Amino acid sequence: MINVRLHNERPQDIDLATVFARYKAQRATTVRSNEQIARSLRLAEDHFGAIVLAELTPGMLEDWGRTLVRAGAATGYVRRIMTDVRSALNWVRKRGEVAAIPYVPVTAFDEGRARERIITAEETARLLMVAEPEWLRRFIMIAAATGARTEAILELSPFQIDRERGLIDFRVPGRRETKKRRPVVRIAPQLAPWLTASKDRLVGRGKKALGIQWREAREAARLGEDVVPTTFRHTLHTLFDEQFVPESEVLDWFARPRADKSTDHYTKRRIYRDEYLSSAVDTVAKWLAEVENETARLRASAPGDPIISTSLRASCVPTRLSTLG
Structure with a gap:
């Protein structure tokens, strides 16, 4: 019927x-x-x-x-x-x-409590150092630097990167917009080297492949099951709050609707201003600098650190995250 x-x-x-x-x-x-x-x-x-x-x-x-x-x-x-x-x-x-x-x-039935787990700079460094293959490290870095949703990162193409203005536009032309709107965010300096790809997609894998490789990397890094891709999103929310990032920037970074929805209609060109999300991207850059420092520290201790597999090639444990991209 x-x-x-x-x-x-x-x-x-x-x-x-x-x-x-x-x-x-x-x-x-x-x-x-x-x-x-x-x-x-x-x-x-x-x-x-x-x-x-x-x-x-x-x-x-x-x-x-x-x-x-x-x-x-x-x-x-x-x-x-x-x-x-x-x-x-x-x-x-x-x-x-x-x-x-x-x-x-x-x-x-209650909506349930929001996830409270955040990931530290040291945990992020451990995850990056054991993550294989390269596309998984790229995914992790984009997630850590933008807090974007998994689907948005997996669908991200080189055409959505505006290097001249330093922006990532997660919106997809022609895609029907849902309540989970996609943002336009600023590119932190540490992320820029990861945004070069010759393929149609920067990551180039689907959710199933991501899930398999993510769980393997998480286990190798000795992180709990509560560490999921969206953990980076919750982490950035927390960092923005701790660093007193203006509410207007937080709303824009995560594409949250404003109380006065008519405002969005008249402020679409704000993404082209130099000061767009300036406080937010500064906070992200400082956070990624902490991750770089932890990566260098762990690399120095790699020979005796059981977290880091001795089978990893030296090139997979760089002193700077940017050299991985």
Whole structure:
């Protein structure tokens, strides 16, 4: 019944699996979080089985969510699942395909605490020193210097680098902008040598390859599982706060919306000013200088340091990060 025309169907005449299948086929494939949506709906379908909409109640949904939490799922994750289920049900209702849908208790589950883990300069140096291959070191350096989201870094191309003005424009022409907007950030001096690539992408790998190599490097550097690519994003947020970077620069660096959204319409040319994100990029440069110092220190202690594999080539443990790019 995926492509069958439906109109104001009674809840007792249409099953949950059909609703989910129609939503995934006709709507979910057009949004960037389609894989997450598919996982959420598959979990719901596996749990509730072959039931019709009339049988699904808010209490059943909340009880299922509580079961997931007791099994170890974070409340924020369960809230996301509930949000995806709600979106699927709302979609068929708004299109007039079903007469009624059950209430989905999304607010019964907290959003969860934001990640608090930050990565130190010494930990970053260790990660860079053991990271293989070269594209992984490039990814780590871009993440450490920009705090950009993983997808934005993996999609970054040489055409998005404005060397003359010292800018990286993570925005992609023609890409539909979501709530997770992409910024235009300044290039710290230590990052510049890493931004040269002959390929269409600076990193040139997908999420799966990144995940595999990231976990191997993290283990080799003796870092915990709480160190993930977005840890650099949280770290820069913290550094900006500690160094009293102006709020306006923090909003611009992470492409956060302003309270007065009309302001963005009149300030688009600010990225071409010399003072654009000046305090923020100075903070990043100081942070990367600390990473360089830690790299030099660890290199000097490499012969007796169990963290650094003796099989690493000397060229993989430079005195300056810039020579790696």
